[in-house]
Amino acid sequence: MSVLKSIIEANKRGEQRGIFAVCSAQPLVLRAALRHGVETGSPVLIEATANQVNQFGGYTGMVPADFIRFVESLAEAEGLPRERLLFGGDHLGPVAWKHLPADEAMANAEAMVRAFVNAGFEKIHLDASMGCQGEAEPLGDSLIAERAARLCKAAEEAACGRPLCYVIGTEVPPPGGVASLHALEVTPVPAIEQTVAAHRAAFDAAGLSDEVWQRVIALVVQPGVEFGHSDIHQYNSSLLDAQRRFIRCQPGLVYEAHSTDYQLPEHYKSLVADHFAILKVGPELTFALREALFALDHIEALLLEPSKRAGLRALCEDKMQADPKFWQHFYTDPLALDWQLGFSYSDRIRYYWPELSQAIDTLLFNLKDPIPLPLISQYLPLQYPKVLRQALPATALSLVLDHISLVLERYEDACQLSAIKG
Incomplete structure (x- = not known):
């Protein structure tokens, strides 16, 4: 994870540096991303969600180790060195089992996180924001953070000292595109502060050390970007003055933006400049x-x-x-x-x-x-x-x-990844 750390440190210094995560299991999309990495000399971050890939196979039919072997085989065929390939787990939590009682859903989520870490995933998004059977949504910050800490503890136990990095928080509305963009709002700073405070307290209560907390590198918030069936909510940097000031005062932390698909090229540059140092892309690919x-x-x-x-x-x-x-x-x-x-x-x-x-x-x-x-x-x-x-x-x-690479080029240009050799 030294590559991710160096990108985040550069972004925190005010440099135009970031990384984008390719969130897809489609072979041609992955080939395009890996080939792009070869051509640019950039690191390539590939992410899988809890619904795509889990210990029961997910909708792709792949367990975490299968997914890594699959991507590694494509990377070898495209000529991308293994050391430039990074793997992340997205929305890892009880989402695939939210129809079950919370204890059962969380037990499955903990087992999934262990499977991801054991397979070699190093960037772990701890997302326990969804309610389980009989639970009213939205869940409270304290309960979400308590469950995230449980997942973090499972990851640390599986890692056996291998360095991981964590992402906390979630975007509103839920991932994957929305039917209406009229009510889309930027996450307010008090909500971001509460997310950080609740997670820090939950980590302490779970017996997770300060060293583990230092591995939390990013917060998922809603920057005001989304897409529906035929419309796109484009980024407006002027709405995030307070959010920029907040994250600049948080050592080692940047924002992670989800659903950034279909933005104009200049908006990707603005997102990275505003400390959204990790950008997710999937459906546009x-x-x-x-x-x-x-x-x-x-x-x-x-x-x-x-x-x-x-x-x-x-x-x-x-x-x-x-x-x-x-x-x-x-x-x-x-x-x-x-x-x-x-x-x-x-x-x-x-x-x-x-x-x-x-x-x-x-x-x-x-x-x-x-x-x-x-x-x-x-x-x-x-x-x-x-x-x-x-x-x-x-x-x-x-x-x-x-044609797929045209999308990747817009992200590459905003993140200036080719300046950071993996």
Whole structure:
């Protein structure tokens, strides 16, 4: 974690330094992130959530050790040195078991944290903010902090002296995009102060040492950034004067911003300058993946006869209609459903990519040879100049990875990671 520490120390000194976390288990997104790390010489932080990956497999079917082996194999194939690869666990707490009584849910959460640490995850977000069976929400700060301290203790026991770092707090509204942005508010300083004080007291009560508290590197707060199905709440630095003053007085602590997807490039720079030194991105990466794949679907329809096509977009629509569990509670307007299924910023389509992996492979295989330049100009215009300059192959896989990398470049530019060699 020396890389993270050095980034945070530089940010605290007022330097334009930060790091972004790639929150995805999608193989093409991960390949793009790892390839980007190779090209820039930057460290790459990959994070998994408690719902994605846990000791029971999560929705990816991977336990924490599986996830690390999976990413390491991709990193080796892309040529990224292992020492530049960092792993974080996001929203680690009882979220996957909140339908259970609190004692049972927390026992599962503690076991999950141990599994993450034993697998090699070093950045641990302690998030016990969600209520369990029969508990009214929101939970009180003291109870949230007490449960976070329990999770921290489990992590420390599993680490056996190996250095970890911790993130506390959570954003409001919940992660993953919201239906309405009208009520979005920046976390007020008194609430941030209470989060820090409650966690510090809970750590002390749990017998966790000052040395362990020093491993808390970041606070998750709501900086006023979010996205809905078709709108984006852009960052407004002028609303966070008090928050900036507060964090500058907290030794070793920075902010972590979630749901930063789809912001303008200048807003990423402002976030980092305002001590949001850790930025999370996920849905925008799979959104970019979907853009590129749908563009290739159009190209495939022009180049191949119907019997040989992957027909990915049609398969997506069929799969989402046949199995609506990942979107039906999000896309509730029947008049907007036709476009939201494929194009919403919430990007619920990302949950269907694992089942469509064979169709993706077929599409990429069908377009493995150079694509006619006019079609690239029409359907992938951002890649067209690079292809003309012979800086990018005119083949499907290269075009997809490059399109995803455009998102990564905006974060890289704001964080100036290439100046910090992992």
